[in-house]
Amino acid sequence: MQLTKETLRKIEEVIPRYPEKRSAALMVIHLVQDELGSISNETCVWIAEKLDLQPINIQELITFYPMLRQTPWGKTHVRVCRTLPCALRGSYATCQKLESKLGVKEGHVRDDGEYSLEFMECLADCGEGPVVMVDEETYENIDEKEAEKLADLLLKDKLEKSTEFTSYEDALVSAPVKIRKISPRKRK
Amino acid sequence: MIKKKTPRERRIILKHADDPNYSNRIQCYQREGGYKMLSRALKMKPEEIGEEVLKSGVRGRGGAGFPAGMKWKFLDRKSGKPIYLICNADESEPGTFKDRQIIYKDPHQLIEGMMIAAYAIQAKQAFIYIRAEFFEGARILEQAIDEAKKKAFCGNDILGSGYSCDLVVHRGAGAYICGEETGLIESLEGKRPNPRIKPPYFPAVLGLYQCPTIVNNVETLCNVKHIMEMGGDEFAKIGKPNNTGTRIWCVSGQVRNPGYFEFECGALTLGEMIFDVCGGLMPGRSLKAVIPGGSSAKVLRADERFSGKLKDGTEFDWGIEDIPLDFDGPMAAGSMSGSGGIIVMDDTVDVVQAMANINAFYAHESCGQCTPCREGCLWMRKITKRMCAGDAREEDADLLLSVANQIEGRTICAFGEAAAWPTQSFVSKFRDDFIEKAKTGKPEAKEPLQLI
Ligand SMILES: Cc1cc2nc3c(=O)[nH]c(=O)nc-3n(C[C@H](O)[C@H](O)[C@H](O)COP(=O)(O)O)c2cc1C
Ligand code: SF4
Ligand code: FES
Numbered sequence: 015m016q017l018t019k020e021t022l023r024k025i026e027e028v029i030p031r032y033p034e035k036r037s038a039a040l041m042v043i044h045l046v047q048d049e050l051g052s053i054s055n056e057t058c059v060w061i062a063e064k065l066d067l068q069p070i071n072i073q074e075l076i077t078f079y080p081m082l083r084q085t086p087w088g089k090t091h092v093r094v095c096r097t098l099p100c101a102l103r104g105s106y107a108t109c110q111k112l113e114s115k116l117g118v119k120e121g122h123v124r125d126d127g128e129y130s131l132e133f134m135e136c137l138a139d140c141g142e143g144p145v146v147m148v149d150e151e152t153y154e155n156i157d158e159k160e161a162e163k164l165a166d167l168l169l170k171d172k173l174e175k176s177t178e179f180t181s182y183e184d185a186l187v188s189a190p191v192k193i194r195k196i197s198p199r200k201r202k
Numbered sequence: 203m204i205k206k207k208t209p210r211e212r213r214i215i216l217k218h219a220d221d222p223n224y225s226n227r228i229q230c231y232q233r234e235g236g237y238k239m240l241s242r243a244l245k246m247k248p249e250e251i252g253e254e255v256l257k258s259g260v261r262g263r264g265g266a267g268f269p270a271g272m273k274w275k276f277l278d279r280k281s282g283k284p285i286y287l288i289c290n291a292d293e294s295e296p297g298t299f300k301d302r303q304i305i306y307k308d309p310h311q312l313i314e315g316m317m318i319a320a321y322a323i324q325a326k327q328a329f330i331y332i333r334a335e336f337f338e339g340a341r342i343l344e345q346a347i348d349e350a351k352k353k354a355f356c357g358n359d360i361l362g363s364g365y366s367c368d369l370v371v372h373r374g375a376g377a378y379i380c381g382e383e384t385g386l387i388e389s390l391e392g393k394r395p396n397p398r399i400k401p402p403y404f405p406a407v408l409g410l411y412q413c414p415t416i417v418n419n420v421e422t423l424c425n426v427k428h429i430m431e432m433g434g435d436e437f438a439k440i441g442k443p444n445n446t447g448t449r450i451w452c453v454s455g456q457v458r459n460p461g462y463f464e465f466e467c468g469a470l471t472l473g474e475m476i477f478d479v480c481g482g483l484m485p486g487r488s489l490k491a492v493i494p495g496g497s498s499a500k501v502l503r504a505d506e507r508f509s510g511k512l513k514d515g516t517e518f519d520w521g522i523e524d525i526p527l528d529f530d531g532p533m534a535a536g537s538m539s540g541s542g543g544i545i546v547m548d549d550t551v552d553v554v555q556a557m558a559n560i561n562a563f564y565a566h567e568s569c570g571q572c573t574p575c576r577e578g579c580l581w582m583r584k585i586t587k588r589m590c591a592g593d594a595r596e597e598d599a600d601l602l603l604s605v606a607n608q609i610e611g612r613t614i615c616a617f618g619e620a621a622a623w624p625t626q627s628f629v630s631k632f633r634d635d636f637i638e639k640a641k642t643g644k645p646e647a648k649e650p651l652q653l654i
Contacts, residue, residue, distance in 0.1 A: 031370045033284075033327065034411060036392035044334070044373055071392070078394045079375030080566075081334050093335075097296045098497060098559045098653070099454035099545050106652040135378065135563055136296040136497075137335050140454035140543070141461045142203045150337035154203055183338040185204060186226065186306055 015057050021049050025064065035065045039075060043082060051086030080134075088123045088130035090168065092116065093147040094156075097136040100143035107158040108144045109133055115165035139182065148173060151181035205461045208479055213464045214440075214448050215424045219307040226342055228349040231310035237355050239431050243318045244363040251322035255426060257434030259446040263300075264290055264381075264419030265496065265541045266616075267529045270426075274323055274416060276406035283413040284326035287367075288390065289316055291332040291339075291420050292374055292381040295496035296563060297543025300450035300462050301420035305332070305339045309346040313369065315423040317356050318430055320367045323416055327368050331386050334373045343371045378567035382615050383417040384409075385569065396571045397615035421450060441467030444513070445528035449539075453480050455546040456487065465527065472531075473523025476546060487548035491632075492522060494532040495540025497560050498620035500627035508535040537627070553632045554594070554639050555653035557625065558586035562654065564621035575618045578609040582625050590654050594639035602629050602636075 017025075024045050029038045042061055047053055053061070053076050055069075062069045076082045094100075094109045109120055109131070118124040118131050139145045142154030146161065148168060156164055167173040204220045207213050218224040218234055231237070243251055256271030277285060289312065293301040304312055312330075320328045332340050347369050351357040358366045377395055379385045384398035387410050402408045409415025425447055429437045438446045445467035453460045458481035472492065476482065483489060489504040502508075502522050509519040512534055525531045532539040547556060565583035570576040582605055589598055606625035609618045629636055 031368070034391070037372075037390055039392035040373060040375055040389065044375070065392075067392075074394055075375075075392075079377050081376035096559075097563055098556060099297050099543075101559050101653045102455045102545070102547065102551065102556075102651070104651065106654075134335070134376075135566060136294060136298075138293045138299045138302050138333065139203075140297050140299050140545075141452060143454065147335070182203060182306075 015050070015054070015060055017046065017049060021045055029065070036067060036071070039065060039067070039072060040079075043072065043075060047083060052083040054084070086123075087132070088118070089128050091130050091132065091149055092168075093132050093134045093137070094120075095135070095137045095139075095143060095145040096133040097140075099136070099140035100145055103143045103155075104157045105144035108146065108156055108161045111158045111161040112146070112165055115162060115169070142182075148181075151183055153179055153181055203461070208463060210470070210479070211464050212440075212448055212466050212469070214428055215311070215421060215450060216303060216308075216462075216464045219303050224308075226307055226309050226346065228310055228346065228353065231308070231314075236310055237314055237350075237353070239427050240314050240317050240355060241361050243430055244321060244361055244365060248322050248324055251318065251430065254434035255322070255429055258425075258429040258437040259434075259444065260422065260425050260429060260437065261445070261529055262419055263421035263425070263449065263542070265295065265498075267539065270418060270422055273404065273406060273418075276404050277323055277416065278407050278414040281414065285323055286410045286413055286415040287316065287320045287323060287325040287328040288383075288386065288410065288415060288417045289328070289330040289420055289423055290381065290383065290386060290417050291330050291336075292378075292386065293336075293420070294333055294378040294381045295498060295541040295543055296560075297452060297454050297493065297496045297545045298541040299452050299454075300542060302336065302339065303450070303462055304420050304424060305336065306342055309343050310350065311424050311427065312343075312420055313346055313350050313356060315425070315427040316369065317350075317360065317367065319416070319418065319423055319426045320369075321360075321365055322426075324365075325367055325416070327370070329390060329410075330369065330371050331380065331390060332371060332373055333380070334375045340371055340373050347371065377569075378563075379569045379615075379617060382617060385615065386417065387415065394569070396569050397617070399614055441469075442528055445530055449527070449542055451475065451527060451542045451544055453544045453546065456484060456548040456551070457546045458482055458484065460546075468526045468528035468531070470527055471523060472525040472527060472544070473521075475527060475544065477523070480546075483546075483548050487550060489522070489546070490549045490551055491547045491553065491556075493537075493543075493545040493547075493624075494525070494535075495538045496543040497545065497563060498623060499532070499540045500537040500623045501631060502532075502535060502537055503631045506631070510534060550651060552590075552651075552653065553628060553635045554586060555590050555651075557628045558583070558590050558654040560624045560628075561586050561621075564617075564624075568617065568621070572613040572618065574609045574612045575621065578605050579621050581605050582621070587654060589636070589639050594636075596637060596640040598640065599629050599633055599636040 028041045058072045116129045123130040146153045146156040261267040374380045380395045385395035389395035405415040561583040565579040568579045606622040610622040
């Protein structure tokens with residue numbers, strides 16, 4: 015397991031924020047997963063040692079929380095909201111459209127590792143459903159038709175620069191903080 | 203999404219959020235007078251702040267509507283243990299998207315509210331527990347905290363007052379149960395978010411690290427700042443008695459213009475919200491049902507009558523459109539205003555499918571500690587899913603009710619009720635639709651909208 019200096023630095027910075035080391039577990043796992051894409055058994059042991067815990071204390075988190083992973087998602091991970099308000103505006107059709115366009119079944123990673131697709135529970139943006147997240151960006155009102163266009167742009171790697179789709183994050187009045195728009199493992 | 207204020211709204215919390223000349227940076231917040239209240243508050247006695255919050259009557263905006271001032275009073279100060287403040291920014295109740303607007307667009311308001319609250323309860327440290335799907339939200343908060351620290355609005359020796367309180371952003375990892383306050387605390391301790399057995403009923407007695415802890419929602423904590431600016435008595439004049447202040451309502455589902463809207467409590471009815479503020483239903487549709495307070499609240503049927511006596515003795519006889527939007531209105535109608543998430547369904551909705559969708563949510567999110575909840579939610583999902591797959595039986599309605607009734611009141615946390623209430627209300631109020639499913643044998647072809 016190899017982590018960049020930057021990640022190691024952030025880990026050292028996060029741990030002392032808490033009165034008890036164990037509290038830092040989720041934040042440390044996030045930092046590691048952001049870089050490696052998932053948490054292997056070996057990584058679990060490493061994190062546990064870092065926090066003076068047993069590996070099972072980390073394992074039990076990885077296996078509980080929906081967003082923690084034992085195997086990585088694809089290079090681009092697409093999330094679609096499944097819950098009632100979004101479903102009432104057509105999110106099931108959105109998800110099916112993305113399945114066919116991206117060539118990957120919901121809950122899976124495409125064979126070449128490029129894309130993965132996940133049906134999520136409420137993403138707290140229900141007024142603008144169906145809500146689709148591409149990596150860390152939130153796209154609103156993505157019905158079946160919009161999903162087709164969005165997927166086309168995504169497949170051509172033109173989504174980020176397109177003027178047709180502006181994410182919730184990009185629409186904010188201020189310049190977004192975006193330290194890391196593309197996850198580091200993609201940059202490599 | 204930027205949502206401009208609609209004419210009748212009274213925006214206090216969202217006053218600046220959607221202003222094109224306003225950003226989430228500290229310069230904007232200070233330009234509008236931000237952090238002045240904090241500096242005044244630090245010159246007051248902590249108990250005085252608590253008194254104002256109590257006088258304001260402000261009720262928690264996270265779901266249960268418990269008076270914040272009263273909760274603060276429960277704090278165990280005798281033990282001498284450190285006190286913690288936690289902001290619940292997990293926002294995961296389906297239909298709710300108000301805290302998001304505050305976090306992304308006006309984070310400093312939350313930080314100022316939190317620091318005033320932290321000083322009032324003399325917290326040693328404060329945390330913001332934010333759901334992990336708010337990737338950018340967490341970064342915005344971290345940036346805002348950095349900005350605030352540089353100007354001594356939080357951290358060490360705040361504004362030279364001698365009071366210090368660090369503020370830390372903690373990210374969840376996609377589990378709804380982390381919104382339940384004791385689950386949240388377990389999660390913050392680095393464990394699985396299994397909610398704790400009650401008593402103690404309030405983390406104010408035993409919370410984070412077995413120390414007295416206050417957990418408040420994002421919107422509640424923002425209100426603290428405004429209460430202090432106005433004074434508790436003035437704040438109490440906004441809205442209605444026992445329903446003070448404004449509320450941010452989130453409308454989703456099948457209306458023309460969904461969105462978030464801040465109104466004084468009780469300023470409008472459910473009908474006015476749906477038909478005036480949100481522009482009504484799609485052309486040619488009629489109202490079928492409304493869930494008034496996030497998916498955990500009991501569903502209201504469009505043609506139901508609600509009658510009874512309010513707490514103050516006045517009698518009421520309402521149709522669904524007459525229900526006042528405050529804390530007590532939806533409660534009087536047998537449901538609750540919960541987190542303020544209003545989900546609208548029109549006549550194209552197959553209620554059995556809607557039920558199946560909701561059940562899938564709860565089956566996915568149960569933490570699994572209590573057998574009735576873990577197994578019950580799973581069975582409710584299985585039964586409704588089977589019904590939608592064309593294999594409904596006439597006895598399913600009663601079966602669903604019996605499963606739901608065996609969850610309610612038999613679990614460690616209120617998730618049990620949150621999962622049972624939708625089923626109980628859907629099945630009893632739309633019994634005919636559930637029976638019909640069994641008779642027609644097949645999923646109705648007229649319904650192209652897939653919900654499960
Ligand atoms: C299953 C469940 C989920 C909850 N989810 C949230 C949530 O996402 N956000 C929130 O603020 N409160 C949530 N709550 C309510 C919290 O437990 C707690 O009452 C609230 O944060 C207290 O803050 P308030 O008094 O300011 O409302 C949830 C409660 C339950 C039982
Ligand atoms: S009621 Fe459900 S969510 Fe709550 S503790 Fe029990 S199993 Fe967990
Ligand atoms: S239901 Fe999709 S964001 Fe809430």
